[in-house]
Amino acid sequence: MSVTVEVPIKFQDQTEPSVLRDVAIIQKCPVLVRAIESKNPDWATDGVQLKDAIEIPQKKAAGDFVFTHTLRYEAPDMDKDDAKVEDYKEANNKTLEELKEIIECASFLENSSMMHAVGFIIAKKMDTMTVEDIAEYLGTECLPEAQFFDETDGWVHAPQEVFQNN
Template identity: 35%
Template sequence: MILEVEIPLKFPGTTALSYIRRREVLKKLPFVKYYMDEHHPDWYQKTIRLTTPLEIEFSKEATDFLLKYITIYVSPAFASYQKVDTSYKQATTKTLDQLKEIIQCAEFFGCCSFMDCIGFVIAHKLNRLTVDEVNTFLDPQEGERYREWRSAFTRRRT
């Protein structure tokens, strides 16, 4: 007998839902696992279908990416820096802003190992940028202040 699980997820600004339907995915999501342990303590032994969606504060795209690859990506401790493009192929196609939202989504769900994987890809991409671009990515306001400071400093030196 196959035990089923179905947990709907609701996102801001859309009526479209995503679903957690695999127990192996649920086990890797501490936020959802704690919820299930508290409200449905027998979730691992019985078929569970929630009717009320859990509200997620991140985009559907970022959450769907996390749900799709959480069981595939392994910690960077076991991956080589030279193999970022092959170890995390799907993540390398994302922009830095998309990766930033994905890593924030992973933090929300409590997925530390997945955060490490995405952080590894972000670091790999940041390594190719200038200092100004890195500053802007990390904190857009700080990046602007840095450029103003650098411009003023350069003018004083000339």
């Protein structure tokens, strides 16, 4: 028996909401599950048709990517070290800025497998970047290289400016 599931989703750059109907996709996003369960705890078996849209403070393109690929993208297994960029070719075709928006959307939705998959691709793209470029991408200051380890006493002595603004 098929149940009707209709969950209106409205992204920050949308005027009209989109409707999400796939139970498996919704279940991969704990934020959506909690929002739906507050109205109907048995939504996955009884069905649900929400009237009010769930607002997502992310761009629609990022959300569409998460919803489109969430059932296929599994978190890379770091114990096996056999993850391949080819397993996530759609993500690999995105720019770092697009990937940042996608991982932020996945983070908001608490979709951990998508966060890990996109994080893997971001890390692979950063492999060839300089430290300065990575710091700029992450929006952090890149401190010049310095010697913090004191051979004479075996302690790390970081300068005071490292601890400022924290």
